[in-house]
Amino acid sequence: MNADADTDADADGNASAVTGPPDGMVDARDDLTPMLSQYFERCAEYEDALLLFQNGDFYQTYCDAAEEVARVCELTLTQREDSTGTYPMAGIPVDNAATYVERLLDAGYRVAVAEQVERPEAASGLVDRAVTQVITPGTVVDDELLGTGTTNYVAAVTREGETRGVAAVDAATGECLVTSVGDEAGLYAELDRLAPAELLVGSDAAVDAAALAAAPMVTDHEAAAMDADAATETLSSYVARPDAVVAGDAERRACGAALAYAEWTQGDDGPLEYVTRIRRHDPRESLGLDSAAIRSLELFENRGAGASETLFDVLDDTACALGRRKLDGWLRRPLVDRDAIEARLDAVAALTDDALAREAIRDALRAVYDLERLAGRVSRGRADARDLRSLQATLDAVPAVLDGLADVDAESARLDELRERIDPVDDARDLIERAIRPDPPVEVTEGGVIREGFDDELDRLRETEREGRAWVAELEARERERTGIDSLSVGHNQVHGYYIEVTDPNLDRVPDDYTRRQTLKNAERFYTPELKRREDEILGAAERADTLEYERFREVRASVAAETDRIQAVADALAELDALAALAAVAVDRNYARPTFHDGGIDVEAGRHPVVEVTQDRFVPNDAELPPGSVSLVTGPNMSGKSTYMRQVALIAVLAQVGSFVPADAARLPVVDRVFTRVGASDDIAGGQSTFMREMSELTSILHEATPDSLVLLDEVGRGTSTADGRAIARATAEFLHDEVGATTLFATHYHDLTGLAEEYARVRNLHFAAERAEPRAAGSRPAADGDDVTFLHRVAEGPASSSYGVEVARMAGVPAPVVERSRALVDGAGPETNGHDEGVQVTLSGVGPDGVDRAADGDADADDEVDADLVAILREVDLARTTPIEALNLLADLQDRVDE
Numbered sequence: 059m060n061a062d063a064d065t066d067a068d069a070d071g072n073a074s075a076v077t078g079p080p081d082g083m084v085d086a087r088d089d090l091t092p093m094l095s096q097y098f099e100r101c102a103e104y105e106d107a108l109l110l111f112q113n114g115d116f117y118q119t120y121c122d123a124a125e126e127v128a129r130v131c132e133l134t135l136t137q138r139e140d141s142t143g144t145y146p147m148a149g150i151p152v153d154n155a156a157t158y159v160e161r162l163l164d165a166g167y168r169v170a171v172a173e174q175v176e177r178p179e180a181a182s183g184l185v186d187r188a189v190t191q192v193i194t195p196g197t198v199v200d201d202e203l204l205g206t207g208t209t210n211y212v213a214a215v216t217r218e219g220e221t222r223g224v225a226a227v228d229a230a231t232g233e234c235l236v237t238s239v240g241d242e243a244g245l246y247a248e249l250d251r252l253a254p255a256e257l258l259v260g261s262d263a264a265v266d267a268a269a270l271a272a273a274p275m276v277t278d279h280e281a282a283a284m285d286a287d288a289a290t291e292t293l294s295s296y297v298a299r300p301d302a303v304v305a306g307d308a309e310r311r312a313c314g315a316a317l318a319y320a321e322w323t324q325g326d327d328g329p330l331e332y333v334t335r336i337r338r339h340d341p342r343e344s345l346g347l348d349s350a351a352i353r354s355l356e357l358f359e360n361r362g363a364g365a366s367e368t369l370f371d372v373l374d375d376t377a378c379a380l381g382r383r384k385l386d387g388w389l390r391r392p393l394v395d396r397d398a399i400e401a402r403l404d405a406v407a408a409l410t411d412d413a414l415a416r417e418a419i420r421d422a423l424r425a426v427y428d429l430e431r432l433a434g435r436v437s438r439g440r441a442d443a444r445d446l447r448s449l450q451a452t453l454d455a456v457p458a459v460l461d462g463l464a465d466v467d468a469e470s471a472r473l474d475e476l477r478e479r480i481d482p483v484d485d486a487r488d489l490i491e492r493a494i495r496p497d498p499p500v501e502v503t504e505g506g507v508i509r510e511g512f513d514d515e516l517d518r519l520r521e522t523e524r525e526g527r528a529w530v531a532e533l534e535a536r537e538r539e540r541t542g543i544d545s546l547s548v549g550h551n552q553v554h555g556y557y558i559e560v561t562d563p564n565l566d567r568v569p570d571d572y573t574r575r576q577t578l579k580n581a582e583r584f585y586t587p588e589l590k591r592r593e594d595e596i597l598g599a600a601e602r603a604d605t606l607e608y609e610r611f612r613e614v615r616a617s618v619a620a621e622t623d624r625i626q627a628v629a630d631a632l633a634e635l636d637a638l639a640a641l642a643a644v645a646v647d648r649n650y651a652r653p654t655f656h657d658g659g660i661d662v663e664a665g666r667h668p669v670v671e672v673t674q675d676r677f678v679p680n681d682a683e684l685p686p687g688s689v690s691l692v693t694g695p696n697m698s699g700k701s702t703y704m705r706q707v708a709l710i711a712v713l714a715q716v717g718s719f720v721p722a723d724a725a726r727l728p729v730v731d732r733v734f735t736r737v738g739a740s741d742d743i744a745g746g747q748s749t750f751m752r753e754m755s756e757l758t759s760i761l762h763e764a765t766p767d768s769l770v771l772l773d774e775v776g777r778g779t780s781t782a783d784g785r786a787i788a789r790a791t792a793e794f795l796h797d798e799v800g801a802t803t804l805f806a807t808h809y810h811d812l813t814g815l816a817e818e819y820a821r822v823r824n825l826h827f828a829a830e831r832a833e834p835r836a837a838g839s840r841p842a843a844d845g846d847d848v849t850f851l852h853r854v855a856e857g858p859a860s861s862s863y864g865v866e867v868a869r870m871a872g873v874p875a876p877v878v879e880r881s882r883a884l885v886d887g888a889g890p891e892t893n894g895h896d897e898g899v900q901v902t903l904s905g906v907g908p909d910g911v912d913r914a915a916d917g918d919a920d921a922d923d924e925v926d927a928d929l930v931a932i933l934r935e936v937d938l939a940r941t942t943p944i945e946a947l948n949l950l951a952d953l954q955d956r957v958d959e
């Protein structure tokens with residue numbers, strides 16, 4: 059494997075200093091102490107990873123790696139001396155390793171963990187250490203390093219001709235997905251949906267920088283690792299006939315590579331038993347959401363301030379991590395099959411109607427742990443006793459879930475099917491219950507794990523141990539009586555074991571059977587043959603019991619692991635039920651309505667934006683009636699609600715195809731094949747020319763790929779270039795969408811003349827948002843800079859916005875009347891390149907100012923002229939196309955200040 063983590067390399071591109079065999083030890087390599095020599099060897103075996111080398115309670119690193127670890131983890135750098143020299147050393151505490159590992163991953167490293175694989179007592183000489191796990195961003199399995207209810211994929215991309223194979227593995231749960239796409243755009247969309255934490259790219263995959271940016275870590279894979287034969291071999295250990303699962307070489311190679319990489323990170327013990335199913339899916343079987351749409355609709359990430367304000371956040375009322383992960387997957391891949399959508403909607407409806415059953419189910423689900431990850435750990439042999447108990451607690455919750463399901467009255471084939479699939483896996487559950495103590499320790503090798511009554515031999519050993527200890531506990535009293543020494547005491551320490559302690563003044567009364575063990579300052583310690591015998595018995599029994607317990611524990615874990623398939627199936631069913639119940643709960647809480655599907659256009663009654671309505675005090679619902687293939691031009695001032703409206707239509711479509719109810723009084727919808735967006739250039743002004751380029755390439759993909767079944771949102775297309783060009787591009791785009799593409803389109807624009815298209819094209823319509831002035835301002839008050847006294851109704855209406863709405867808003871915001879009037883005159887007649895002086899229409903700022911003072915009466919005409927010239931100059935400088943509402947209002951306030959002065 060050939061790592062190319064960007065951050066691996068330091069400033070001079072030297073990646074090997076921190077990973078791989080330490081430079082600082084190379085010269086001394088033959089003379090190193092055995093332990094450092096072992097460190098050196100393990101580093102050499104895992105060249106791409108930063109090696110953590112267990113030494114008792116610490117994972118040690120040396121040389122450059124130590125310096126890097128100390129820096130990244132903010133740990134103290136110490137030194138290790140050896141006959142060959144002094145080496146920098148930094149140690150990470152084993153007990154608390156996760157937080158440090160997380161920092162190293164964030165810094166772009168893979169981390170190889172070399173653990174002691176023998177007990178120091180058992181080792182003859184140096185303890186052997188082996189790499190048990192390589193932790194990479196895409197293959198993390200440790201709960202502490204993973205978010206709750208998330209998926210964490212490593213994805214592999216290959217290419218055969220135009221076909222790109224994409225495979226993804228979640229190493230924690232064993233989920234494995236594979237697909238292929240026909241072009242670069244399809245690849246981006248797929249990677250956007252997967253949002254992999256790590257991407258493996260074959261040398262032939264020809265993936266460009268944009269796709270690479272989709273993953274935090276990119277790993278260049280050697281060609282051999284992505285070879286078709288190697289892949290077939292890897293796949294053969296998972297499925298009997300790989301060809302039945304994957305289609306074509308691109309998929310085969312991607313899938314093989316992703317699995318092989320996941321195996322490598324899990325210590326290379328061969329196939330991952332908990333990858334029980336490779337799921338092939340066809341991107342065309344789900345609603346296409348490209349990266350621009352996922353981002354601009356803010357499905358998972360909010361681009362603005364409130365990071366939590368996303369659609370997922372609104373929907374995520376799941377009771378357990380399983381449901382959360384399922385819902386996340388559903389939102390990334392809404393359905394396009396009407397029957398499948400209706401099946402989900404039926405289930406959600408049934409759960410919506412029956413509050414009691416729904417809440418009973420949700421209550422039961424709250425006790426459910428992350429069964430998918432637990433099953434993964436059990437199967438990898440990494441589960442501890444507490445994990446088994448969590449698994450049992452989860453299975454314990456199953457009967458209550460089933461009871462709740464049985465109570466649901468309404469008909470739903472999907473719920474019936476879930477009832478069938480949810481299996482309490484009684485045998486595994488009972489086994490854990492019988493075998494594992496209720497509150498076991500984290501360590502599984504030191505006893506206290508297996509319940510009494512589970513194993514006769516173990517019980518006998520524990521009994522011997524107990525009896526021995528009881529005998530010792532009573533020894534003190536017995537010996538005091540026998541010897542008559544009241545201060546005699548019995549104790550125990552690690553070095554000498556049990557002893558009887560007698561202070562010096564009483565030594566003459568010590569019986570003959572006492573043998574001296576240790577001399578202290580004022581006392582002597584003894585043992586008796588019986589104490590020695592008992593001690594050996596206790597220790598022997600305890601040690602054998604611990605070993606036996608560990609053996610039994612492993613057997614129990616292995617028996618549970620044998621049920622991985624069944625446990626995963628229950629996990630999947632519980633996940634689905636939780637996601638459905640969450641959708642039902644949200645539908646009830648937020649007053650959503652069940653959408654219906656038909657072959658016509660989009661018809662929403664009183665729709666709301668699911669996220670904005672939550673964050674807004676009062677949200678104004680709006681209808682949307684969009685006939686198939688219609689192009690609706692949406693006009694209105696800035697901040698009037700155009701973007702919110704367009705997004706809300708798209709979100710309603712997406713929600714409906716997820717199988718969710720929708721924020722509206724009613725919605726009749728077509729099944730949409732793709733949602734395209736070109737939204738939000740105005741927020742991206744800083745990008746300048748490159749923003750325009752991006753805008754145009756997004757537009758290109760829309761115009762090429764949209765179909766009559768697509769929903770297209772365009773916001774301010776053409777804004778990033780000159781007015782004339784922008785207007786031309788906007789117009790041509792609208793015409794093309796209408797004539798050639800036939801997709802249902804919402805097109806927000808500030809180019810007012812575009813509204814004239816409605817007269818020329820049958821399916822072009824105009825919608826607008828109006829603004830109104832709030833209460834009349836008290837005479838003398840200044841306009842609020844944030845536009846408080848301009849009220850937006852946020853209500854959509856038929857027809858184009860008034861052509862001079864910008865001037866209207868300016869008036870409402872308190873722009874001096876002469877400027878407003880001059881603006882109006884310009885809109886009505888003169889071209890934009892003229893100004894007041896050329897036209898002979900004098901912009902006089904004389905007259906009654908906003909503060910009601912009649913300035914003309916001052917007779918200070920010269921000063922007024924000067925101000926006029928200044929203001930005109932300032933106004934001419936302003937590029938309205940690139941001015942945000944707040945900037946405009948600030949400018950106005952500034953202008954007004956000048957006038958006042």
Ligand SMILES: Nc1ncnc2c1ncn2[C@@H]1O[C@H](COP(=O)(O)OP(=O)(O)OP(=O)(O)O)[C@@H](O)[C@H]1O
Nearest residue numbers: 674676677678695696697698699700701702703852
């Ligand atoms: N229907 C509504 N009900 C209540 N508030 C709304 C509604 N629609 C939008 N808003 C509020 O108005 C603000 C501006 O809306 P939006 O961004 O959609 O305007 P816009 O016309 O697209 O503006 P711009 O042209 O600057 O992009 C939103 O942030 C939201 O808070």
